[in-house]
Amino acid sequence: MSVEAKLIIKDLTHYxxxxxxxxxxxxxxxxxxxxxxNEFVAIVGPSGCGKxxxxxxxxxxxxxxxxxxxxxxIDISGPGPDRGVVFQExxxxxxxxxxxxxxxxxxxxxxxxxxISRRVHEYIDLVGLTGFExxxxxxxxxxxxxxxxxxxxxxxxxxxxxxxxxxxxxxxQTRITLQDELNRIVMATRKTVLFITHSVEEAAFLGDRCIxxxxxxxxxxxxxxxxxxxxxxxWKDMSSNPIFTDARDEILRLVRQExxxxxxx
Amino acid sequence: MTSNNNVVSFRHKLKKFTTDGAGRLIIxxxxxxxxxxxxxxxxxxxxxxxxxxxxxxxLSSLDMLYKGSLISxxxxxxxxxxxxxxxxxxxxxPIGLALGLNRTIADMFYPLMNxxxxxxxxxxxxxxxxxxxxxxxxxxxxxxxxxxxxxAFNVLSGVRSVPxxxxxxxxxxxxxRLQIIRDVLLPGAMPSIxxxxxxxxxxxxxxxxxxxxxxxxxxLGNMIFSGQELDNTAQILLGMVMIGVTWIVLDHYLLRPxxxxxxxxxxxxxx
Amino acid sequence: MGAGAxxxxxxxxxxxxxxxxxxxxxxxxxxxxxxxxxxxxLWELNTHFGWYDPIEIPPISAMWEAIFWLQSDxxxxxxxxxxxNDCNLSNNIISSIGRVILAAAVGIPLGVAFGVLAGINRVxxxxxxxVGIxxxxxxxxxxxxxxxVWFGVGWxxxxxxxxxxxxxxxxxxxxxxxxAVPRVLVQGVQTLGGxxxxxxxxxxxxxxxxxxxxxxxxxxxxxxxxxxxxxxIGGDSGLGFMIFVSAVEFKxxxxxxxxxxxxIIYLISDRWLLVPxxxxxxxxxxxxxxPT
Numbered sequence: 001m002s003v004e005a006k007l008i009i010k011d012l013t014h015y016x017x018x019x020x021x022x023x024x025x026x027x028x029x030x031x032x033x034x035x036x037x038n039e040f041v042a043i044v045g046p047s048g049c050g051k052x053x054x055x056x057x058x059x060x061x062x063x064x065x066x067x068x069x070x071x072x073x074i075d076i077s078g079p080g081p082d083r084g085v086v087f088q089e090x091x092x093x094x095x096x097x098x099x100x101x102x103x104x105x106x107x108x109x110x111x112x113x114x115x116i117s118r119r120v121h122e123y124i125d126l127v128g129l130t131g132f133e134x135x136x137x138x139x140x141x142x143x144x145x146x147x148x149x150x151x152x153x154x155x156x157x158x159x160x161x162x163x164x165x166x167x168x169x170x171x172x173q174t175r176i177t178l179q180d181e182l183n184r185i186v187m188a189t190r191k192t193v194l195f196i197t198h199s200v201e202e203a204a205f206l207g208d209r210c211i212x213x214x215x216x217x218x219x220x221x222x223x224x225x226x227x228x229x230x231x232x233x234x235w236k237d238m239s240s241n242p243i244f245t246d247a248r249d250e251i252l253r254l255v256r257q258e259x260x261x262x263x264x265x
Numbered sequence: 266m267t268s269n270n271n272v273v274s275f276r277h278k279l280k281k282f283t284t285d286g287a288g289r290l291i292i293x294x295x296x297x298x299x300x301x302x303x304x305x306x307x308x309x310x311x312x313x314x315x316x317x318x319x320x321x322x323x324l325s326s327l328d329m330l331y332k333g334s335l336i337s338x339x340x341x342x343x344x345x346x347x348x349x350x351x352x353x354x355x356x357x358x359p360i361g362l363a364l365g366l367n368r369t370i371a372d373m374f375y376p377l378m379n380x381x382x383x384x385x386x387x388x389x390x391x392x393x394x395x396x397x398x399x400x401x402x403x404x405x406x407x408x409x410x411x412x413x414x415x416x417a418f419n420v421l422s423g424v425r426s427v428p429x430x431x432x433x434x435x436x437x438x439x440x441x442r443l444q445i446i447r448d449v450l451l452p453g454a455m456p457s458i459x460x461x462x463x464x465x466x467x468x469x470x471x472x473x474x475x476x477x478x479x480x481x482x483x484x485l486g487n488m489i490f491s492g493q494e495l496d497n498t499a500q501i502l503l504g505m506v507m508i509g510v511t512w513i514v515l516d517h518y519l520l521r522p523x524x525x526x527x528x529x530x531x532x533x534x535x536x
Numbered sequence: 537m538g539a540g541a542x543x544x545x546x547x548x549x550x551x552x553x554x555x556x557x558x559x560x561x562x563x564x565x566x567x568x569x570x571x572x573x574x575x576x577x578l579w580e581l582n583t584h585f586g587w588y589d590p591i592e593i594p595p596i597s598a599m600w601e602a603i604f605w606l607q608s609d610x611x612x613x614x615x616x617x618x619x620x621n622d623c624n625l626s627n628n629i630i631s632s633i634g635r636v637i638l639a640a641a642v643g644i645p646l647g648v649a650f651g652v653l654a655g656i657n658r659v660x661x662x663x664x665x666x667v668g669i670x671x672x673x674x675x676x677x678x679x680x681x682x683x684x685v686w687f688g689v690g691w692x693x694x695x696x697x698x699x700x701x702x703x704x705x706x707x708x709x710x711x712x713x714x715x716a717v718p719r720v721l722v723q724g725v726q727t728l729g730g731x732x733x734x735x736x737x738x739x740x741x742x743x744x745x746x747x748x749x750x751x752x753x754x755x756x757x758x759x760x761x762x763x764x765x766x767x768x769i770g771g772d773s774g775l776g777f778m779i780f781v782s783a784v785e786f787k788x789x790x791x792x793x794x795x796x797x798x799x800i801i802y803l804i805s806d807r808w809l810l811v812p813x814x815x816x817x818x819x820x821x822x823x824x825x826x827p828t
Contacts, residue, residue, distance in 0.1 A: 060727070061723055061726070061727070079729075080729055081727075081729030083727060084727060084728065085723070087720050087723070089718070091720040091721055091723065091724035092724070093721060093724075093725075093738065093742070095742040095745075095820075095821045104725070104728055104738070105728035105729060108725070108728055108729050108730045108731075108734055109729060136820065138821065149724075152728070156729065289662050289663060289666070290666055292663070293663050293666050293667070296663075297667070314685065315685065315686060372563065372567040373570055374571055375568065376568035376569070376571075376572070377575075380799065380803070381799075383799045383803045383806070384795055384798070385760070385761040385799075385802075387677075387761050387764050387768075387776075388761070388764050388776070388779070388798045388799065389795060390768070391779045391780055391782070391783030391791045391794075391795070392788075392792065392795060395783055395786065395791065470675070471675040474675065474677050474678050478677070478680070478681075478765075478769060479765070479768060479769065486677075486678075489681045490680075492681060493681035493685055498685055501681045501685065502682070504681075505674050505678050505679070505682065506674075508673075508675070508678045509670050509671075509673045509674035509678075512673040512674075512675075513669060513670065513673050516673070
């Protein structure tokens with residue numbers, strides 16, 4: 001591709017001191033990754049492999065020393081509205097209503113009120129929360145809370161959306177619905193997404209490219225392209241799609257390797 | 266690589282020492298004493314009157330120790346606290362139990378108790394003085410009055426918080442009313458009793474100081490008050506430090522562990 | 537016939553009352569008022585039979601008259617509000633409440649500001665936690681002698697005692713509340729482009745609000761008591777000063793009146809101001825906060 005990538009990570013290596021022993025932990029080793037516009041990249045790997053560390057570095061929540069990380073050509077030096085994050089826990093504010101939460105990013109950018117309410121309405125419709133505008137988060141189910149979190153991130157119009165195991169805390173049935181919906185939303189908004197998960201199925205279902213991480217220190221083991229058009233990615237069709245099942249089985253095998261080799265040690 | 270690791274772990278150990286409980290407390294204590302000495306020696310005019318230096322306070326304590334008054338004041342105050350606290354709790358528990366067991370009694374006396382609780386022990390002091398004069402009895406009544414309410418209210422809510430299922434279960438096993446109280450309600454209310462005990466002792470501590478001050482009975486409260494009258498500010502500061510430290514020690518090493526242990530042991534406090 | 541009509545009116549009245557207040561609440565209201573009535577009855581009997589001396593337990597009528605006696609030289613309602621010199625009782629009430637309001641107006645913002653600053657920085661809050669514990673342990677009352685040395689007998693001393701109690705409680709509760717705010721909420725706002733100030737305004741302060749309100753209730757509880765004590769020992773006005781002076785002069789009807797006023801003022805401000813505020817935040821935001 002001749003176009004410049006939206007997110008570029010070059011030779012990124014990261015250590016951090018362990019909270020209890022103080023020994024430095026080697027979390028990431030020589031990561032090279034590019035995410036292009038309108039691409040959905042899923043990172044999958046065994047737990048504790050440094051996926052979340054990588055996402056925190058990209059989000060600007062964790063300072064890094066070795067390597068380069070840029071978004072739209074600008075070095076990452078702290079959190080900013082160009083990189084929206086959907087966290088695993090519900091990070092929406094309990095003292096703000098649904099619409100106030102969704103419009104929060106725009107409010108922080110000091111946009112006029114009429115503009116905010118127009119955009120908020122648009123995203124409330126998009127995530128299917130019409131009628132819940134004035135509810136407080138504690139009145140919503142886990143799935144609905146996560147929809148608010150996604151809408152809040154998208155409404156601020158980031159260059160890239162980072163998602164850190166966003167559906168790990170909801171029940172299986174809701175997860176499938178949310179995955180289908182995320183697909184639809186990404187199609188509609190044409191957003192660039194970096195998605196972190198430990199679920200192989202989820203990665204294969206959502207990602208244009210799946211990046212498999214090795215166990216710690218986290219390294220990119222393989223990259224698998226999944227060439228299924230986004231509009232064909234619906235759960236009821238996917239389970240019989242050979243491209244999906246093959247990719248899923250391949251990723252599963254690679255992740256298994258990491259987990260079992262870990263056990264042998 | 267190993268040396269690097271050693272440096273990291275040493276720095277971490279240092280960081281751990283400076284951010285952890287004991288290390289932090291030591292640093293805090295030293296820091297605040299230095300700050301106090303600095304303000305006293307270089308900033309304040311007439312420090313002997315407005316803020317004597319830590320050294321002056323230590324000298325004053327040595328002087329009082331030598332004369333024996335410090336220990337006698339301290340033991341007077343502690344004696345009042347222990348006696349008043351224990352008696353207050355012993356009165357409070359059965360009354361709280363009675364209120365918790367019978368809804369009619371509770372509905373009847375709750376508003377009255379609530380009213381008298383808000384009449385603080387300090388406010389009734391002038392009334393008690395009219396009745397008993399500036400005597401030890403007055404101080405003791407004020408202490409009992411303040412320590413009674415927290416424990417009574419906590420026992421009440423503790424008994425109420427025992428799940429009805431437990432009582433029903435005991436009843437189906439053929440337990441009598443007395444057995445239910447002994448085997449279900451009292452153990453179920455234990456965590457609340459512990460919480461109430463801590464609150465009661467805390468309230469009693471304040472009441473002891475205030476009562477001694479107002480009634481002029483010997484003790485820490487009177488020590489700081491007479492320090493003001495005698496223009497001996499070092500004595501006031503010494504008394505204040507002793508009051509604060511005594512409470513911290515009492516709370517952190519006796520009452521809190523007691524509370525935590527009870528809650529853990531009788532652990533049904535998952536409300 | 538007449539009795540039957542009476543019965544019907546009685547039933548109607550009873551049903552109307554039950555509908556108005558609810559059966560359980562009505563029962564509780566009636567039961568709860570019985571001890572008060574008995575107590576007042578006994579009090580009145582004591583006056584009648586003279587079991588105890590009027591100096592020990594003054595007649596209720598004398599207490600009632602004391603209100604007018606204390607206000608006897610007061611030129612009128614407007615003068616009472618303005619704090620006319622001769623409006624003895626109302627001046628003392630205004631003086632006590634005024635100090636609470638003044639101390640709250642200064643102490644709460646100050647306590648919140650320092651509490652937030654200390655709470656955001658985990659290392660700093662680790663050092664300041666013992667300060668807070670110590671300052672709250674040296675109870676407000678123990679500060680009275682030192683305050684008299686610093687400010688002399690008068691309103692400055694009493695104001696200082698109240699301010700000191702409010703500040704440390706609000707500071708400590710704000711700090712603890714801020715520390716309990718989940719990190720991810722802060723990170724969420726940061727990744728939306730929020731500045732430090734935005735996270736304070738939108739995350740830390742609302743997140744610590746239930747804790748701050750608990751601190752306000754505690755401040756009123758402890759502060760009001762400390763204020764009364766301070767007025768007794770080191771004040772020259774206020775309800776505490778009034779009852780102390782009256783006790784020295786053995787005017788027990790004034791003492792009883794003062795004590796009842798002190799508790800009524802506390803009860804009203806706690807039940808009708810702070811408890812609803814506490815409930816409101818919890819119900820609206822669904823935050824479960826267990827005051828300790």
